[in-house]
Amino acid sequence: MPDILPALDSIWETGVAIDLKAVEQLATDQSSLKAAAGLAKPAKWSGVGVSLDGALIWGECAGSGANPYRVMADLRDLGNKCTCPSRKFPCKHVLGLLWLNAEAIVPFIPADTPAWVSDWLGRRRGTSAARSASDAPSATEKDLRAARASEPEVAEDPKDLARREAQAAKRGEETERAILDALDALEQWIGDQLRMGLAGFIDDATARCRRIAARLVDGKAAVLAGRIDELPSRLLALSAGDRPRGAVVELGKLVLLARAFRAAPRDAEVRRAVAASETRETVLSDPRALRLEAHWEVLAEQVQTRRDGLVSQTTWLLNLAAAGPRFAMLLDFFPASAGRRGSVFTPGERFHGELIFYQSAQPLRALLGRRDATQAMPALEWPLPDEPTAEALTRPLLAEPWTIDIPLLLPQGRLARDDAGQTWWRSADGLTTLPLASEVDGLLCGTELTRTAAIWSGNRLAILAAQTPWGRIGGHD
């Protein structure tokens, strides 16, 4: 690449190669440095690269969530950005990436700058802030050697261990009791809504749901609380005439979920829908967890700010292999106050990697275990639907009737509109007609959809992506 030589010259002149001293200076405190040392390991990283001009580096780091964090830095001034919600600047992931680079722990493969790095470059306000931060003497002493030193293994006292286990068990019981009490309150609340009339409930859903959600939070049923907080917006998305039906379906699912919890309070899947999800570590260390190595296509990313102040980030993946769960969902939450997060994946991109699924009768929610370095992807077609559409719509509800979102792979079909302006997906054989959740226009309506990946939710279809004679196109939501 002759055209980048001048740039390389100037970079070498100014000495873009960084050393660990710079990492040390950049760190806000010793604990950041310590954490970065832990991340400066090849296993934590994927997609590590450097721009052809040698100035920008980037990589993806496995964090505590399902989605990895995208980390990027400009070696000329050590300006940096990470998609993690940390309030520390720079965060441990940035320090880790710089550490990898300084010590050449992994090869940084020269490549075209990815669009997400370019986007960040375009949004940067200036270089002065990064410079002054790195020049400023840090308030606290930081020490690389101390950061590197591994904690000595402390031999566990068997008595301590037993005591801690006992405490944990007690806490577990208390939590369970609190949840059961909260579920009693929930069922009573549901009964009240029926007695007072669903017409009134629909009109006043936001306030009423807020009240019972608060009670559920107190009762340690946080996931269920979040779900109920979002119930009104799902209802309002329906046409006025369809809301009583929608309310019955939503409230009916809550009754089923409450009963399922009473029947099996320790069931991981039910617990995940009511109280809290397992931590990343729990899933990773679960020997029964389904691990699937495959080629994946990123269908779409949905980012939604919820009423409880959390932002949910959902990445939908399509398994391009012949067998195994057809879809995977990477789900993370972070506080809205952490600001807007960059996307982790680009819709349409494909990668090879290992996903670890949360335990479930129908595995869907997953963690990204490993993402292999960019390699030549085989030109895989989207697979055929695994089952008839009618079955795909209902089967998940027979196993987990409280499920809200069902991902679907639809056969050849096309969009059409009725006189009222409602858009429908219709299968090429004319046997299935499904209503779309929102109006779509443009290309989606003007071409054959040879395959469609969509979410079936509340008896409405939301298209994530489709294969067409024009190639792969995204949904318009």
Added chain:
Amino acid sequence: MTETIMTEAIKTEAIKTEMIFDAMGAVLARWTMGSAAAPAASFWRTDLGDDPTEAELRLLALAGQFLGTSVLMEPSSALRILPDIPLLPLPTMPETLRPLARRILATKKQAKVKSDLVHFLAARGWTVHPSDWMPEADDDDVPDVYASWRDWAANAASSSVARQQTDDRLTTDNWGDFWPAARKVALAELRRRDPSAARAVLEARFAGETADARWRLLSLLSERLSDDDTSFLEGIAANDRAPKVKALATSLLSRLGRGPAAGEDAAELAGFFAVKTKGLLRRVRVVQAEPLKTAAQSLRRKALFDGIDLASFSGALGLAPQELIAAWDWGADQPADAALVELIAATGADEQVTQAADAVADHGATGLVISLAMRLVPAERARHAEAALNAQGIRFELAQLIAGTAARLQGPLSAPAGNALLAALRRDDAKPSDHAEELHALGLIVSREGARRSLEQLSGAGLLQGDPRLDMLRLNAALDDKGARS
């Protein structure tokens, strides 16, 4: 069938779906009003139990599951399927470059940026992928190559039955078979090939169109305008219902030297100017503006310019239009210069526009060149942009207004604007978002080869290859220029 067997059948949940379905209406109605619904679902009596509160909750769970799994909405009317989005006469841009185009379309919100990009691509022989961008039905300023997409959008927005799209040559008879955008393109094409036939078709169908459509269709006559059009135009200028259409017809007539006999006004306007002679032999004529003494005078002069055409004005001064342009004392009275240039742009013939653009460019009046640029052919626009870049040191953004989107300048970065840009980018306090518009404009006016060279020079100035400010240049450098070859 005995009663026992019936009970068994119910117990084994062999209940007809229709029975449940029929009951759901009553169940929903009861709950909506706040009354107990279990009595309306007697077939589930055993499952619901005897406790009324518990029965309602159980019914809710069952009914919810039933409604969620077994009841699908059905369309209330026949479904209308839109036709396929047509393939365009030019190929879709390469897949690998679509992310660049998408980013340009997404980050720049102004309509001009979008319109510039699609025009640029069309000039290079490419079109946008329909999932990245599609025109609206009324996007009149998009390239003609998108006509069938505009008509598709019009079809999508209308509830009428689809027209028979035809590929035949436009005639009076098949006029109604064409969608508006395709019809406009077909008429323009006919006009280029056979001006009289195009006028004849337009003449026959003109009255049936709306004022906006009449105005747009009439403007197509500016191509290959000739005396043969006079009587048609005179009819419109005299009788059309819409003032806008009348004014356009008048303006076209003026280009033919058949402006309205604005005798008094033309004489009054001419009175604001004097034709003098200069030079050793007093043979060179010069038109000079008389000094204006009051604001009222300047307003009056402006108003007179707005209502006149070039031929009448020059005639009142005893000059032919080209003589007036040659003799004009450019630079002495800028409002007068601007008014004359507007007059030429609106009512001058093509050769007069070219002459005027050369004249104002010679006087360094870049702003006035911009006013005339729309009526110049692409090669002329490129020539003026290049000249202004080198001689006047104008910025790329301004040069782009002159050059349009089909210029292909070879080395604009070596012009003063380029040197200034490189110097600014090298400054220590340069910010990552500085000069984005300048770099974007550069990307639009430069040739493919020039874009490659510019990228080299800019990375020499410290810009990174992945810098989004370079998107337009990178797109240009990577895109095969098929327009130049044809």
